[in-house]
Amino acid sequence: xxxxxxxxxxxxxxxxxxxxxxxxxxxxxxxxxxxxxxxxxxxxxxxxxxxxxxxxxxxxxxxxxxxxxxxxxxxxxxxxxxxxxxxxxxxxxxxxxxxxxxxxxxxxxxxxxxxxxxxxxxxxxxxxxxxxxxxxxxxxxxxxxxxxxxxxxxxxxxxxxxxxxxxxxxxxxxxxxxxxxxxxxxxxxxxxxxxxxxxxxxxxxxxxxxxxxxxxxxxxxxxxxxxxxxxxxxxxxxxxxxxxxxxxxxxxxxxxxxxxxxxxxxxxxxxxxxxxxxxxxxxxxxxxxxxxxxxxxxxxxxxxxxxxxxxxxxxxxxxxxxxxxxxxxxxxxxxxxxxxxxxxxxxxxxxxxxxxxxxxxxxxxxxxxxxxxxxxxxxxxxxxxxxxxxxxxxxxxxxxxxxxxxxxxxxxxxxxxxxxxxxxxxxxxxxxxxxxxxxxxxxxxxxxxxxxxxxxxxxxxxxxxxxxxxxxxxxxxxxxxxxxxxxxxxxxxxxxxxxxxxxxxxxxxxxxxxxxxxxxxxxxxxxxxxxxxxxxxxxxxxxxxxxxxxxxxxxxxxxxxxxxxxxxxxxxxxxxxxxxxxxxxxxxxxx
Numbered sequence: 142x143x144x145x146x147x148x149x150x151x152x153x154x155x156x157x158x159x160x161x162x163x164x165x166x167x168x169x170x171x172x173x174x175x176x177x178x179x180x181x182x183x184x185x186x187x188x189x190x191x192x193x194x195x196x197x198x199x200x201x202x203x204x205x206x207x208x209x210x211x212x213x214x215x216x217x218x219x220x221x222x223x224x225x226x227x228x229x230x231x232x233x234x235x236x237x238x239x240x241x242x243x244x245x246x247x248x249x250x251x252x253x254x255x256x257x258x259x260x261x262x263x264x265x266x267x268x269x270x271x272x273x274x275x276x277x278x279x280x281x282x283x284x285x286x287x288x289x290x291x292x293x294x295x296x297x298x299x300x301x302x303x304x305x306x307x308x309x310x311x312x313x314x315x316x317x318x319x320x321x322x323x324x325x326x327x328x329x330x331x332x333x334x335x336x337x338x339x340x341x342x343x344x345x346x347x348x349x350x351x352x353x354x355x356x357x358x359x360x361x362x363x364x365x366x367x368x369x370x371x372x373x374x375x376x377x378x379x380x381x382x383x384x385x386x387x388x389x390x391x392x393x394x395x396x397x398x399x400x401x402x403x404x405x406x407x408x409x410x411x412x413x414x415x416x417x418x419x420x421x422x423x424x425x426x427x428x429x430x431x432x433x434x435x436x437x438x439x440x441x442x443x444x445x446x447x448x449x450x451x452x453x454x455x456x457x458x459x460x461x462x463x464x465x466x467x468x469x470x471x472x473x474x475x476x477x478x479x480x481x482x483x484x485x486x487x488x489x490x491x492x493x494x495x496x497x498x499x500x501x502x503x504x505x506x507x508x509x510x511x512x513x514x515x516x517x518x519x520x521x522x523x524x525x526x527x528x529x530x531x532x533x534x535x536x537x538x539x540x541x542x543x544x545x546x547x548x549x550x551x552x553x554x555x556x557x558x559x560x561x562x563x564x565x566x567x568x569x570x571x572x573x574x575x576x577x578x579x580x581x582x583x584x585x586x587x588x589x590x591x592x593x594x595x596x597x598x599x600x601x602x603x604x605x606x607x608x609x610x611x612x613x614x615x616x617x618x619x620x621x622x623x624x625x626x627x628x629x630x631x632x633x634x635x636x637x638x639x640x641x642x643x644x645x646x647x648x649x650x651x652x653x654x655x656x657x658x659x660x661x662x663x664x665x666x667x668x669x670x671x672x673x674x675x676x677x678x679x680x681x682x683x684x685x686x687x688x689x690x691x692x693x694x695x696x697x698x699x700x701x702x703x704x705x706x707x708x709x710x711x712x713x714x715x716x717x718x719x720x721x722x723x724x725x726x727x728x729x730x731x732x
Contacts, residue, residue, distance in 0.1 A: 161458060169451070187432050188399040188412060194354060195414035195423050201350045202363075203417055208257050209342060213301055213324045215250060216263070216338045223328060226265030226336035236269075243271045258346055260311060260319065262339040264290060285310045290337040294325040298334070303419065305369035306344050306380045318344040318379050320371055344379055347372040358428045366420040401429065548602045564601050567594040575625065582621040582731060585613065585652065585661075591624075592631050592650075599635055606645045607635065613652035617659060621731040623705060629698055630663045630712075630724045633678060638667020638722050658710065658729040669718040678714070695724075702728055 216222065225243050230236035247261055251273050262285060263271035272280050294302050304321040311317075319341035326336040351361045355374050362373040368383040386404075399412045408429040415422055545568055552560050571594045574587070589611060596607055631648065639646030651662045670678075678695050699712040706729050716722035 161455075169447070187410065187427070191412050191425055191427070192398055192414070195412060195425060198351055198354075198423055199414055199416055202347065202421075202423070205257070205342070205346055205350070206416075206419065208254060209259070209322050209340060210301060212250060212254060212257075212259070212261070212340055213322055213338060216261075217324055217326060219246075220329070222263065222326065223335045226263065226269070226271075226326070227267060229267055240269065240271060244273065247271065247273050258343045260309065260314075260341045260343075262310065262341075264337040264339065266335045279312050281310055281312045284308070285339070290323060290339070291325065291334065294323060294337065298325045298327060298332070300324075303365075305365050305367075306371045308380070309343075310339075310341060320344060320347075344372050348374075348376075356431075358431045360426040362424050363416075364422050364424065366422075371421060545598055545602060548598075552601070560601065564598065567597045570594050571598070581623060583624040584618065585620055585622060586618040588622060588624065588627050589613070589618075589650075591628055595628055595631060596648075603640065605639065605643070607639060608645065608647045610647065610649040611652075613650065613661075614654065617652045617654070619732075620659060622659075622728060623701055626698055626701070626726070627661065627663070629695055630726075633695055633724070634663060634665040634667065634722065637670055637674065637678070638665040641668045655727060658727055660725060660727050662723060662725045664721060664723045666721045669720050669722055670716040671718055675714050675716060698726070702726065 222243070225239050228239065230239075243263065247263070251259070251261065261273055262280065264285070265271065270280060270282055270285065288304075302323050304323065306318050306320045309317040309319050321339060321341045323337060323339045325334050326338055327334050347363060351374070355361060360374055362375075362378070362383075363371045364383055365371060368386075370378050370381050370383055373379050398414065399410060401408060401410050403409075404426075410427045410429060410432060412425045412427075413422060545564075549561055549564055552558065552564065571591060574583070574591050593609070596609055600607055627650070634648050635646075639648075647666045649664045651660075651664070653660055680696070695712065695714070702710045702712060710727050710729065713725050714722065715725075
């Protein structure tokens with residue numbers, strides 16, 4: 142156990158086991174999975190091929206059934222039959238003449254469809270039975286009349302009723318199996334029945350359709366909805382009822398076309414196709430051993446090849462592991478020698494000291510130091526960013542204060558003393574929100590109030606009327622944003638848009654949900670800007686930059702959005718000279 146533990150802890154052992162786990166076992170698993178997938182693909186390919194075969198069988202069966210339907214329709218539309226099938230005879234000679242006339246007509250129909258091996262019968266309202274003119278075959282009236290035809294056909298008098306395979310109605314053909322189509326004969330006007338037409342087709346007509354497709358072990362059969370066997374490649378089962386087969390019932394219920402199941406401890410591929418227009422089902426069963434016959438031949442060869450590949454992989458694992466482990470062993474011995482000489486402080490560990498533990502310890506020390514350095518740098522950058530923002534907030538432009546105080550003095554001169562107190566209150570509130578450092582984020586509602594104070598002061602200073610329109614969704618008012626985010630945009634709209642116009646200006650503020658965040662758009666109807674003027678705003682080099690309320694400009698707003706929330710958020714400016722300017726900000730939802 143000690144040697145095994147030492148082997149597992151050594152570089153060579155770990156590399157060797159890793160090579161086994163990452164190469165040999167996955168290769169074996171991939172080979173096994175590939176083999177299983179190949180089997181399934183082969184199943185699907187065989188299924189598709191045989192499904193095409195069943196499709197062709199379905200077409201051939203429908204051709205046969207179309208011919209049967211055509212014969213039934215000929216009799217159904219023959220109005221001359223009514224007189225003979227309803228006539229009551231007192232003269233036996235007259236009866237024989239009429240019967241011969243009808244049977245000769247039936248014989249001519251049989252010659253027209255001579256390729257179809259069938260037997261036809263007419264059962265008249267007068268109780269007489271008419272059949273084709275067979276020289277040696279005589280109809281068995283007891284077997285034919287054992288079916289209550291009128292009651293059987295009454296449910297669907299206008300349609301052909303199909304009977305499953307049964308024994309022939311002819312005495313000398315008792316061992317012959319037939320399937321039957323029957324139709325109630327009715328008058329055109331009153332729909333009163335005057336007889337029954339019965340047409341029996343030999344089951345061999347169906348068997349001949351698929352006989353050439355049979356091979357060793359393959360089984361093909363046709364059943365109806367009640368699992369009565371209409372035709373079967375196992376000839377002794379024709380006419381019997383199929384034993385309970387849950388696999389086949391499940392197949393037909395799910396509308397699938399094939400599945401693989403166990404039958405009598407043997408795996409079979411079962412394919413199914415519903416006959417068009419009929420409640421018949423074509424079923425083909427193929428033993429999986431027949432499908433995998435060619436694959437089984439390859440199994441032993443694949444096994445030997447896989448064994449050789451695994452053996453070669455093991456040898457390669459030993460060689461590769463030694464190639465990597467020897468240099469590490471030498472490095473490990475040098476580190477151990479250095480530690481044992483006392484040149485560094487040793488670390489006491491519970492696990493046995495080996496080359497990987499030593500290397501891992503030094504690596505952990507390096508990672509820890511690197512993480513500490515990165516964390517310290519990030520902290521310093523964040524503190525620097527906050528300090529810069531606070532410094533900008535504190536840079537209340539003296540020109541702005543001078544002009545505002547001068548405007549208050551002018552109000553005294555022009556005797557508008559009633560405007561002095563609101564102006565001072567607006568200035569105090571604006572300065573209070575600006576200088577307050579307790580919160581970096583304020584609600585949109587508070588930012589709107591700051592904008593109102595700023596607009597009021599600007600109207601007093603310039604005497605130009607400015608109309609503000611707010612279209613902000615109610616739910617957005619409680620959301621947070623960095624303070625002094627919108628005031629620089631309003632300031633820019635006044636300086637670059639409204640003041641040069643020297644007339645009444647309008648600023649509209651729109652706020653709504655946008656994707657997963659918020660979009661705030663500020664639009665003015667000022668003079669607009671050219672591309673060069675927009676660039677000067679981004680560079681904070683505009684001729685009116687010295688008159689700003691604080692040190693925060695449009696570019697600072699964009700940088701703050703990106704620093705706080707990422708590169709997906711920020712500010713865009715669009716403008717047309719003579720029409721106005723639009724500034725749009727996107728930011729995430731902050732509650």
